[in-house]
Each structure stands twice: as structure tokens, then as C-alpha cells.
Amino acid sequence: MGLKRKLLGVTTGAMLLCSMIGGSVLAAGHVTTGGNLQIEKDVVLDGGSIVPNQKFSFKIEPLDVQPNTKENNLEVKKGKELQGADAIQSGQFDKDTQTTDEGGKKVAKDTTAQFDFSGVQFEHNKPAIYRYKVSENAGQGTGMSYDNTKYQLDVYVDKDGNPTSLVAKKLNDQNQAEGEKVPLKFVNTYKTESLTVEKNVTGASGETEKAFEFHITVKENDSLKNGSAIQAKLHKAGTQTEDVQIVVGTEATFSLKSGEKLVVPELPKDTDYTLYETEHGQNGYTTTVTVNDQNKDNADTNREYKVVENTNKVVFTNNRDEITPTGILLNVAPYAAGVILAAFAAVLFLAKKRRNRRA
Template sequence: MKKYRITAAAAAMALSAAMMTTFTAGAATTYTPVAGGETEFDKYLVMDEGANVPNVTFEYTITAGTAQPFSEGGKTIAVYAGPDPDKIVFSGTDITDETTTDAKFEIEFAQGDTTTLAAAVTDSDQVKNLDSGEKYAKKTATLDFSAVTFDEPGIYRYIITETNSAKQGIVYDSDLTRVLDVYVEDITGTDGTPTLQVAAYILHATEEATISLSDAYGSDGNVFNKPTDPEAPTVDPTAPTTAEDLDYKSQGFTNEYTSYDLVFSKAVSGNQASKDKYFEFTVTIENAVPGTQFDVSYQDDNNAATTDGDADKTIAANPNSATTVLGDGATQPDFITVGDNGTVTKKFYLQHGQKIAIRGLAEGTKYTIVDGKEDYKPSYATDDEKDTTTDKLDTAKNTAGIEQDVKVDFTNTRDGQIPTGIILSVAAPAVIGIITLAGISVLVYRNRRRETEED
């Protein structure tokens, strides 16, 4: 079985002169119906470089497209509705087609999937809206038409539709449909036996895409779509097709995963505050996708596209006399993984002037950060507009769902005053001591002088 890949080059294949519009789909002929082969399309999931691939499944259906009539004035060739969409079988890595007769299938992405940086993208990957500082994961779905037969030359249209299931953090394409055209042509040989061949599979980005007519009244391999909006400028349908008109081919579907970074920092102030003391923080993540992994940063990774922390990842046991929470020491985690209930809780440790960054929280994820203030007076400031704590003391909380990169700065204050009226100041005892020594010296001097005079 010959396999045809959906590429822009395939669109340049012209149907033979035998592919005349005098044929009608389903008319009686002497052709032996020809079975389809295989083709592919790609699915891309775009995300920030600092985010990990989420656990998410995308659902699709394939249906027969709408037939389009031949138009000599509009220079378009007829398109037929594709037969038997329920007989198309889907396969590939992380592609699920549990019931091969329902024209539905799923594409799954998961934690640990391979990603490609935007800086390394190649022309073979047609990723929409890919910006610097982003990366993408890719899946390829194979469509098997071997159970589908075509009995006439022509162009047969199918519609592939992605379901908008409102998955957390996922931005869906504004156009959830792609059009798959199957080109069938006559290849009758010199023996005169009518023979058909599936020549190409072309994927378009819009259902309204039309196929331009060649001088021989077959397809000229071009796809175009003149404006149909009544508010649009009048277009002469016989005018030459421009490059913009032809820009309707597609390689597949692209979705974006929207995520944000959470940074929390520590500072202490006051004449009794310890600058080398470690404080414990308890971070709870809720309403997250189960199994999602969030990377934790403790230092600059020299990547301008990621958010960095600045803290000690490894802390020795009993690091200083002021620290009471690290008797056994600690190695802080490189990442945290969300549990089956969508929640995870971890403890972290910070000294004065340090910060930790948790990367890649999906939009809508909730968080709580509790500062182990001990005998310090707590307070914090945050740029999170969805922070739901009113007093801004030792607990920062967002119960509405994160919608931006967030920074929470905790400050603990510890001030002490020396009691008055009981203990003298340091200066007073010093002066008294000097006076006492001076008095003793004078007495010793007088005694020696008296003894000398008596002698």
C-alpha cells in the first residue's frame, strides 16, 4: 500500500484530462472502485520554555464534506462529499481509535513528551503562532482509507473537527475544522481498461476552500478562496489568483498551553532579625491537572525565556543556631508532581534575600503559600490581582485561579528594645569604672608619698 504524506507539494499535482466534469459521483461506470491508502496530519501543542507538557487529550471527528458545484465563471472544479468517513481508521503514537466505526479518535499529550524549541523549528513543522521563548510537542496521526473505495475520478472532501472541551490552560484554534481532500484520477492505460488511482491527499485550513479550474477543466493543483463576505470589496472571480488567495493549505492543528510562573521570596528586618536563619514555607497547589509536573528553580539557568530562583537547593543539618526547622538538613525538590486529586503540597526553605520559582502552572491553577514566621511579625506584598487574602500577613492565597506570572514577597520583622531603669546603658558602667580606677590610683599615690615623708 503506497503511503502519501500531506504536503504542500502534493497540491501541485494536476488531475488528468480524463477527470472531466461530465462525471457525477456515483454514476454507473466500468471502473473498478479503488481503495484509499494512508495519509497523515500533525498536531502541535505550544507552551512556554519553562513549562512541562501537560496531560491533556484532544478529541476529533471526521465527517463527509459538503459537495461544491463546478463553476466555469468562478473557475472552480466540482468537489464531492467524501464517502464512508466512519470506515477511516486512525493510528499513531498516543493516537486512540477505540471504536473504528464511529469516525472519532483522540490524540494524547503527556508529561515527558519530547519538545522542540522555537529556535530549532524546521520548515517541515508548520506550527502556528510559535514565538521566541516557546517550545512545542508534536504528534502525528495516520489516517487509513483502505476500507474506503472511490468509483469515479474527482475530488472527495472530508471534514476533520477538533472538539473544544475547554481543557484547563488550553487555547483552542479559532477554526476547529480542517478540510481533507482526496484526489482520485483516471490512469487508464493503453489496453483501455478503465483504471483509477488515489493521487494525493491535501489538507486545507478552511471548509470554504475551493479548487481552481485548469484550462483543461480539471484541477490545476491550486486551492483558493475568494472573499464571500458581503462587506468585503467586490472581487472579479476571473481575476488571476494571488499568492494570498492560495495560502489555505495546512499541516494540521495547533493548540497553545497557557501557563504562569509563581515566585516567592524572603526578607527579614529589625535589630533582632537573623539574616542567616532559614524559614520554612508550605506551598499547596490545587485545581491542577493530575500528574502534571512543575519544575522548581533555585538558580539562574542563563535562559532569558525562563523564570529563575535564587536559593540554596541543599541545606546542611543545623545550618546555624537561629534555625530551628532544619535539624536534619534538607535537599529541596527539583520538581513537584500533582496528585490524582489535582493537589500537591511541598515544604521549602529560604533565608533572607532568597527566592524560589515554581514554573508552568496552568491557567486556573490555585495556590496557597504559608510562611513559617516563628516569632517574627509577618507581612507580604504581591502583584497577583487575584490574591484573595485581605490581611496580607503570613498566608498568600489565590482561590480564583492564576491568570498571570506571580511574585509574592514575604517580609518578617523582629525588633527588640533594651529595658530602661534596671540595667544601665553600656556607657554608664564604663564611666564609673574609669572614675573608680582613677580614685584608686590617687589613694595609692598619696599613701606612697606619706610613707616617703615619714622616712
């Protein structure tokens, strides 16, 4: 008798579960109960730890279904058109966003992008599965690579038109679901580079111990906002270093002697910046500028630069060859003048003597 009661209880529980999802039983895995969809967003920080100042958006759209398609004993239908599902916003990524260490890199995480299917008018009187496609809207964020993964999202609806569960699988290029149930997650990569500004002084009369003044302005973009601070490092002779703060959108001034360099970290690819030396081509120096070992023409007036992938090295070289000391010319000048006057007097004397002989 006790065994019968236990079996009856198990059977009743199974029937109740089946009725909740329209007579189907979902296998274990990543299944969201109810109709509130949550989209996970990760940004891998490739090259640093500064979180880009960006938001991301996602799109949910109806996915075409072949006629008479069934899964788990339920009819599968093309999803209903949704209002406000073409640009579902993530939270704001910035310096306050939580990060974790994964695989030797920092990863910024957000889970605030959501869509509630309970407000969608699904058909009544017949349980069904409504199928959608979920993707990320690719943006133009500086230094950002966007996730192009597409997901199939099945919304299980009961006979009263209420969503009971959500199931996601990855889609292939033919819009066909593959693999197991997965969480709905998009992972972007934010790649940053380092900029090195180096100073060299050459020539017989080059001043290797003189500090030459420079000016740099990092311009605002989608990832770097005006007013945000970047901690650069000035490398002096030996192992000495000095911190230099660069504020985005504001000109910063620093000085370099020959052999010294400034390293600016975590600049996203395609970041624009201006850079120039105050004494470019002055005081007898010939100034040349190279960018990644390539000469930059008109660097005194063309002060615009752009961060590229991998290597960003700008070298300013001031060359001044030996100059004849001006003091020597001043010392010789009186003697030279005397010689010229004596020669002129001799010419006059000889000319007068000739005239006297003729007379």
C-alpha cells in the same frame, strides 16, 4: 521513429496518471497519495521546555457543496458520513515527546493522528471528489491555546470507489478554500509562567538571619500530572542558589531568610497551588502577605493561590518592633514592692498617731 516512441511513452504515462485519478491531473504541491490521512500536531512551548501531559483530538465532517460544482473535470460532492471521525486522537504528549528548536522556542511534535478513507463506502462507476472539513476539538487544557484553523479536505475517488489522493486547503470564515495546497497541521501554544516566593523581615527586633519555614503544594491539572517533578531554584544571599524539587500533588518544604526567594518555573496559567509559612504571626511578629503587590487577607488560613498570566510574586513580610526587655522589669520589681510597703506603713503610722491625739 525514436522520437515517435518517446512521445508515445509520455502520452501513455499521462493517460495512465489521468485514469488513476478519474481523468484529472493534480498540480504539484502537498498531495497525499492513497486514502490514509495524517494530521500533524505541533505544540509551541512558550516559556519553557516542559511538554504538557495532554492528548488532542480532531474532527472530520462532511462539507456542504454547491450543486454542479466541478474541479479538475470531476464532480465535487459532499463527503460521506464517517464513523469514528469526530474525535481522532493524537498521541500522548509528555516528557518523552520529541521537541525541536524553532524560532528560539521549543516545539513538541506528533503525527500519530490518522484516518483511513479506504474503509469508506464511496460510490462506484464514477470518479468524483468528496469534500470534508477538518478541525481540532478545543479542549480545556490548563495553559493551552488551541488552533482554530479549519481545513477543506478533498478526497479523490476513482471509478471503483477507491480513494487515490487527498488534498487540503485552509478554509476562511465563510467555509471557502483559500490559497495553495497545504499539509494538514494544527499548532497549539502552551504558555507557562514563573512563580516567585520572597521573604522579608522588618522591625527593630526582626531576625534577618533566621530561616523561616514554608510549605507549597502544586496541584494536578490537565497539563501537570501527580508525581511529575518541577525543578525550582532557591536564591540565597549574593549569587548562591540551591535546587528544590517540587513534586506535583505532594507538599514540599523550604526555608527562606530575609531577602531570599524561591523561583518555581514552568507553571501553566490557572494552575492552583497552596502556600503558607509555618510561623505566620507567631513569636511577636506581624505577618503580611502580598500577591503581585496586593494584600492577601487571612493568608494564615486562606492558603489557596492561582497562577496568572505574566507576573506571579508572593511576598511574606514579618515585622517585629522593639520589645521592652523582660529582665528590666524583674530587676525593678523588688524596689517597687519596697516603696509600696513603706508607703503603706507610713499611712498606718499616721493614722495611729491621730487616734492617740484624740484620746
